[in-house]
Amino acid sequence: MASLLIKNARIASEDNDDLLQADVLVEKGVITSIENDIDAKAGLQVIDGSGKILSPAMFDTHIHMREPGQEAKETIKTGTEAAINGGVTGVVLMPNTSPAIDSAAMVRTIYEIAQRDSRIPVYTSGCITKGREGKELAGIDGMLQLGVKMLTDDGDAVPDMMLLKRAMEYAGEFDCFFASHCEVLELSGPRALNEGKVSYKLGIQGTPACSEEICMDRDIRLAHATGARLHIQHVSSKIGMETIRWWKQMGAKVTAEVSPHHLLFNEEHIGNYDTHYKMNPPLRTEEDNAALLEGLKDGVFDIIATDHAPHTPFEKQQDFINAPNGITGLETAVVSLFHHYIDKGEFSWSLLVNRYSAEPRRMMGLEPVAIAVGGKADFILFDPEGETTFSSDFMRSKGENTPFLDQTLNGSIDLVVVGEDILLQR
Amino acid sequence: MTRKDLLDIESLRREEIEHLLDQAAPFKELFTRSVKKVPALKGKSVLTLFYEPSTRTLSSFEVAAKRLSADVTTFDVPQSSVVKGESVRDTIATLQAMRTDYIIVRNQMAGIPLAIARATKASVINAGDGAHAHPTQALLDGFTFKEVFPKPAGKKLLVVGDILHSRVARSTSTLMRKLGVEVAWLGPGSLVPKHGPSEIRKFTDYDEAMKWSPDAIYLLRIQMERQSAPFFPSLREYTKLYGVTQERFKRIADQGTYIMHPGPVNRGVELCDDVMDYQRCLIDQQVENGIAARMAVLYWLKPNTSHNELPAEQ
Numbered sequence: 176m177a178s179l180l181i182k183n184a185r186i187a188s189e190d191n192d193d194l195l196q197a198d199v200l201v202e203k204g205v206i207t208s209i210e211n212d213i214d215a216k217a218g219l220q221v222i223d224g225s226g227k228i229l230s231p232a233m234f235d236t237h238i239h240m241r242e243p244g245q246e247a248k249e250t251i252k253t254g255t256e257a258a259i260n261g262g263v264t265g266v267v268l269m270p271n272t273s274p275a276i277d278s279a280a281m282v283r284t285i286y287e288i289a290q291r292d293s294r295i296p297v298y299t300s301g302c303i304t305k306g307r308e309g310k311e312l313a314g315i316d317g318m319l320q321l322g323v324k325m326l327t328d329d330g331d332a333v334p335d336m337m338l339l340k341r342a343m344e345y346a347g348e349f350d351c352f353f354a355s356h357c358e359v360l361e362l363s364g365p366r367a368l369n370e371g372k373v374s375y376k377l378g379i380q381g382t383p384a385c386s387e388e389i390c391m392d393r394d395i396r397l398a399h400a401t402g403a404r405l406h407i408q409h410v411s412s413k414i415g416m417e418t419i420r421w422w423k424q425m426g427a428k429v430t431a432e433v434s435p436h437h438l439l440f441n442e443e444h445i446g447n448y449d450t451h452y453k454m455n456p457p458l459r460t461e462e463d464n465a466a467l468l469e470g471l472k473d474g475v476f477d478i479i480a481t482d483h484a485p486h487t488p489f490e491k492q493q494d495f496i497n498a499p500n501g502i503t504g505l506e507t508a509v510v511s512l513f514h515h516y517i518d519k520g521e522f523s524w525s526l527l528v529n530r531y532s533a534e535p536r537r538m539m540g541l542e543p544v545a546i547a548v549g550g551k552a553d554f555i556l557f558d559p560e561g562e563t564t565f566s567s568d569f570m571r572s573k574g575e576n577t578p579f580l581d582q583t584l585n586g587s588i589d590l591v592v593v594g595e596d597i598l599l600q601r
Numbered sequence: 602m603t604r605k606d607l608l609d610i611e612s613l614r615r616e617e618i619e620h621l622l623d624q625a626a627p628f629k630e631l632f633t634r635s636v637k638k639v640p641a642l643k644g645k646s647v648l649t650l651f652y653e654p655s656t657r658t659l660s661s662f663e664v665a666a667k668r669l670s671a672d673v674t675t676f677d678v679p680q681s682s683v684v685k686g687e688s689v690r691d692t693i694a695t696l697q698a699m700r701t702d703y704i705i706v707r708n709q710m711a712g713i714p715l716a717i718a719r720a721t722k723a724s725v726i727n728a729g730d731g732a733h734a735h736p737t738q739a740l741l742d743g744f745t746f747k748e749v750f751p752k753p754a755g756k757k758l759l760v761v762g763d764i765l766h767s768r769v770a771r772s773t774s775t776l777m778r779k780l781g782v783e784v785a786w787l788g789p790g791s792l793v794p795k796h797g798p799s800e801i802r803k804f805t806d807y808d809e810a811m812k813w814s815p816d817a818i819y820l821l822r823i824q825m826e827r828q829s830a831p832f833f834p835s836l837r838e839y840t841k842l843y844g845v846t847q848e849r850f851k852r853i854a855d856q857g858t859y860i861m862h863p864g865p866v867n868r869g870v871e872l873c874d875d876v877m878d879y880q881r882c883l884i885d886q887q888v889e890n891g892i893a894a895r896m897a898v899l900y901w902l903k904p905n906t907s908h909n910e911l912p913a914e915q
Contacts, residue, residue, distance in 0.1 A: 361830075375796045376611070378711040378733025378768060448712040493690065494716040496731075 184224025189529035204594035232264035234535040237480035244273025249485040252292035257572035261506040262555040268299040271330040277302035279317030300325035327354035347403030354406040355394040362386035367455035373442040384412035407431040411456040413466035433476040450498035479531040485574025503574040514584040561587030603903040606718040606725040609734035624897035642671035648701040652708040665895035722905040739772035741894040754781030762821030791832040817859035845872040
């Protein structure tokens with residue numbers, strides 16, 4: 176790419192609610208000037224950003240790319256292209272592949288595939304226990320040596336409390352943190368569905384929110400007792416949110432994430448067994464939606480993460496009980512959060528930048544990618560007047576298992592730039 | 602006013618329910634004649650697909666279909682193992698190729714009949730799916746209830762037992778509510794769903810429930826085998842707290858309260874032997890009405906199989 180000049184865009188940052196209009200000059204992948212009226216010299220590629228928002232690109236710490244093992248659902252290639260399509264320029268993979276990412280060898284394999292197939296940086300988490308079986312500790316040091324920062328058995332909790340405590344005592348001393356999928360299996364139904372009005376109506380045993388809340392509290396207590404750093408994944412309930420708020424006030428070293436789907440949807444959306452609303456933890460109630468939004472605004476939730484979980488159309492077309500858990504999220508997160516919240520004045524771009532770009536990078540030990548002179552170009556240009564239709568053709572993910580399928584929402588990601596490369600231009 | 606499928610009671614309008622109950626009456630009259638058959642579904646094919654063991658419901662559907670002159674086939678499917686969704690879908694493809702007109706399906710998993718209905722042109726009748734729905738049972742219950750209470754609105758029905766796992770309790774309660782019947786549930790706290798409709802009263806004490814003075818009591822079959830974490834300590838304790846024991850039966854008979862049960866009954870558990878000879882015990886009537894109600898359903902549904910797929914004229 177030659178030098179790039181973006182004219183008249185309004186610049187978003189995590190610490191300023193106002194969008195400041197300016198021209199931004201990028202040379203050799205670095206932002207060299209942010210001023211009004213930069214001259215469009217010869218040789219510059221000029222993009223008109225009038226009316227558009229120039230925002231730091233997003234970073235998603237909760238991604239299932241299914242490779243190796245389930246490449247029919249997604250690969251690192253299609254998954255990272257989906258990320259770019261959604262304005263996300265860095266991802267952290269979950270280790271529930273087949274085989275699981277539980278050793279240095281598996282981490283190396285992921286890096287090799289990413290090196291070959293991905294246009295954006297790919298980070299991976301590593302298992303706490305071998306094969307995610309909850310029995311023996313995984314090869315933790317080997318993975319940390321290769322840069323793994325997050326240890327998780329995501330998809331499952333570690334059921335054995337002593338094993339989890341030992342893991343925290345052992346690895347809590349290293350430069351890493353734990354991430355918990357919270358669920359007490361004994362309290363869970365056979366399938367991901369909230370216990371409530373809808374589980375009654377559908378005739379399927381539900382999973383009560385306390386299944387998640389008890390495990391969450393358990394894991395935070397263990398982390399607090401051992402001194403380990405802990406991150407709580409995909410919180411779905413009001414009491415879960417309040418549990419984290421309380422522990423933060425107690426000074427626990429805990430962070431937490433909320434997903435767009437737990438903010439936007441609840442059990443009523445399942446209607447007549449619609450598997451596009453089936454994920455674990457399950458969608459809960461409207462009251463929980465409101466509490467989660469409050470938690471996001473208050474900072475109880477440090478980050479937004481999608482839990483992007485692609486499946487094949489065949490799998491999701493099965494009946495509700497047999498269909499697998501999870502929906503995709505990488506391509507829909509920014510636009511859906513803009514459409515439902517930012518466009519309606521519910522929260523600002525600065526909150527989105529903080530929770531979905533800056534904080535996730537900090538959590539992973541990376542520098543945030545602010546739009547500032549001297550910084551590397553890593554941004555998106557977003558058109559608030561545009562719109563996006565999430566058609567099959569639009570989506571780069573192999574998974575089409577999203578409630579947004581074929582919906583048209585306000586806002587459009589028109590440009591994604593990382594360093595010297597324009598990764599996407601619409 | 603027609604439908605392709607009958608999957609639950611929830612989605613039926615009150616007029617549709619009343620239409621079906623009205624239709625069942627003339628079919629029942631047929632049973633007293635020497636020839637019990639009408640040619641209504643002559644040339645149509647009915648396939649039964651039961652993934653869960655059943656003798657009563659399966660036979661009832663078979664008799665109903667045969668009395669309408671349909672050809673009935675039983676599709677043998679594995680009943681013991683939990684059947685995976687994949688194989689159900691493959692089965693649907695096979696059924697589609699057989700060009701059957703009606704599929705009657707029972708499955709231990711909620712939502713399977715809906716999945717089949719969406720994938721086939723045949724009419725699908727849900728003969729029970731998991732703890733979700735059993736609409737023909739509800740219709741035969743409504744029909745039976747109306748025979749003793751021609752104006753059901755304002756009457757009271759008490760459903761007793763394992764409501765939580767019971768598709769019968771769900772569908773029958775919903776249907777009765779749609780007919781204006783007041784419905785209450787009685788059972789152990791662990792088996793009476795907390796999240797059921799708010800207009801259904803929930804009792805956990807037998808005497809309290811009887812003070813509500815129901816016009817009919819609907820007993821459910823009680824089973825112990827459900828899960829590793831038991832829902833109640835023992836059948837003995839259940840019977841003591843909720844069973845229609847001899848002593849309780851006397852009071853029921855004195856008040857002239859009707860008794861219903863979807864069958865098969867556990868004598869000595871949810872009810873004592875004497876109930877079976879009680880004049881106002883409607884259990885046998887329910888069985889007979891099941892055939893009439895199912896005939897009405899088969900007669901009412903309209904499959905999408907009849908008027909297409911002819912080769913275009915050259």
